[in-house]
Amino acid sequence: MGRLDAGWHGCNNGEVKRLKFAGTPISPEEWRNESVFFKKEEFDLKYAWDTGYAIAKFLEGLKAGKILGVKCNRCERILVPPRMFCEKCFRKVDEWVTLRDTGTVNTFSVSYVNNDASRREKPLVVAVIEIHGASPGMGILHVLGEVEPSRVRVGMQVKAVWKPENERVGAITDIAYFKPIEVM
Ligand SMILES: [Zn+2]
DSSP: OOOEEEEEEOOTTEEEEEEEEESSSOHHHHHHHHHHOOOOOOOOOOOOOHHHHHHHHHHHHTTOOOOEEEEOOOTTOEEESSSSSETTTEEEEOEEEEOOSSSEEEEEEEEEEESOOOEEEEEEEEEEEEBBTTTTTEEEEEOOOOOOGGGOOTTEEEEEEOOOGGGGGGSGEEEEEESSSSSO
16 A cells, blocks of 8 residues: 555564554555655666686686586586585685586476566576586576477487677677577
């Protein structure tokens, strides 16, 4: 209702009392007509995000058309997206490895809404893709293309479709989407 002129207060003895707050409530009409004091402000906020060393190198790799991971020589896992420390062994990772640009669909979702909650005519298939050559369970989130949403399956083999080199900027979107390897 948008009116905050009263509230409820629970007491120690289990009683609930209705409380009146001081002030004058605004009616929905007054709100809609803007007949009360309004102030509108538009913000133009800019921000930058520090990727850190591991993700910076991963993004540079994408720009060059490569998916990079890291290897921990103690547990022998290959991790992607890369990180500087193995979270299992609690030690610094040992080396960088170039992985294949293919993978297996680990999980997916068919989305009919955009990220601003507006409805999509054509659904978007979002998937976690386990990258081939990395350890099981190591994957990246991306979108699938060149496939009917109803035909997507967990376990499907997919390959990265890269943007042309001159359009790559060092972002996960340098991979336009992943498409099925097998003929659908
Ligand atoms: Zn490890």
